[in-house]
Amino acid sequence: MNIDIIASMVPMVGLRLGASLILVIVFVALLLGTGVCQKVRCRRRAGQRVLMLGTKPLARWIIEEIGRRRDLGWAVVGVVENVDKLALTLDATRPDRIVVGLAAGVRLPFALLLEARARGIRVEGAVETFERLTGKLALEALPAGSIVYSDAFQPRRRDLVLTRILSLTLAALGLLLCLPLLTLIAVAIKLNSRGPVFFIQERVGRRGRTFRLIKFRTMRPVEGAHSEWERDNSDRITPLGKRLRRYRLDELPQLLNVLRGQMNLVGPRPHPVTNLAELARAARGLHDEAIPYYSMRCAVPPGITGWAQVRYRYANSLEEEMEKVRYDLYYVKHMSVWLDMRILLETVTAVFMGRGLARPVAVSTSGDAAVSRLEAA
Known part of the structure; x- marks a missing residue:
């Protein structure tokens, strides 16, 4: 009787192992596919000619970052401090992308930027470019209203x-x-x-x-x-x-x-x-x-x-x-x-590869308050 029961379980075990193997294969294929897609997207963005509109601190940081990141293949072809010179600079530099980093209160040249978009030039804010280059958010530069009213931070x-x-x-x-x-x-x-x-x-x-x-x-x-x-x-x-x-x-x-x-x-x-x-x-x-x-x-x-x-x-x-x-x-x-x-x-x-990953850490409290125990994260 026991032998019969064990024998009847063999196909079930085989099915479970087979299903597990299929899941592993599918997952590995998806991971590899994701990596390939990421490389393709990076290649498509390579060779970008970037025109910087404005010189606020975040804009200057982006210019420096593009200079350091040779893997991007981006090149800053011009920096426009005066919006009145944007039209001439556009014709002279022929950029693929315009990054807008104007200081607060400076008039935004909507007509010229819309015309640039119609010509196939990508126009984006310095905050978005910072996010694209670093994979993190420039929290200090995000307007409070855009965070409160935006659905971006509410996962679907x-x-x-x-x-x-x-x-x-x-x-x-x-x-x-x-x-x-x-x-x-x-x-x-x-x-x-x-x-x-x-x-x-x-x-x-x-x-x-x-x-x-x-x-x-x-x-x-x-x-x-x-x-x-x-x-x-x-x-x-x-x-x-x-x-x-x-x-x-x-x-x-x-x-x-x-x-x-x-x-x-x-x-x-x-x-x-x-x-x-x-x-x-x-x-x-x-x-x-x-x-x-x-x-x-x-x-x-x-x-x-x-x-x-x-x-x-x-x-x-x-x-x-x-x-x-x-x-x-x-x-x-x-x-x-x-x-x-x-x-x-x-x-x-x-x-x-044994490189390890970052670990969240415990934060000590000030004064005589007890500090939480750190067993890592």
Whole structure:
């Protein structure tokens, strides 16, 4: 009887393994396709002749960035400080793109710019060009009204559903395939140092909801409040923990958080609850209007990896953490299943090459207040 039952299960197991293999093949194909499309888009943008209209600080930064970024293939063919000279400069330089970076209060030459567009010249603001070149948002230059009334930072339901399906499918498959590895890591942690196998911490999720994030412990436990940045805790990181961190294996248990609906595979990294007030206050200071950028960051589910992780180095100060907010908001603005696949491809590449990714950090509080414990992020 038992033999019959086992025999009847063999086809089911085969079907599941076959389905898993098909999913892996499809996912890899999509990732490679995303990478190819990205290269094609970059080639199409190469060889651009750029005319800069205006010389405000952001415009000057763009000029310098184009000069540094030889990979872009862009060239600044002229800078127009006086809008009355725009017509002559257009005829002399014949640009492919006009970047408008006029100071506040300067009259915008609408007629000439519309005529340029009719001639096939791309016209865009300095804020959009900055975003295109850096993959982050120039928060100080964004008008407060455009943020309040814009739908750009409200992810579409379609994108939320598709990214959730992608995360749920890959998390379930990943957990199934990595189960033997998870078991080996858990045993190794237990044998390597005293303390629990898992590190569990309250984190901030979508719309400010909190959840318990789970990951493999990589540090020796301490009594009481400890903290601040990872550089101050290097003596606590175990030898095994260093290896786990290098290849991001300590994050694998968060696949459970994904299956529970608390996280996606891709999204802004969730910060500890104890750091929320400090981070939110610092984010408000990025704009004269005290815009609550941190709450905008929470408009999408947090992720195991994210745009900030593949685009920015490890943050080891509050200022650097705010720099990552610019990348996080870029992701919120452009959230899509295709961007998720691109981020996953870059993450997998970085992990296999052992380059590692940036980690969210804990923020110390001033005065005598206790500092949150940093077991990484």
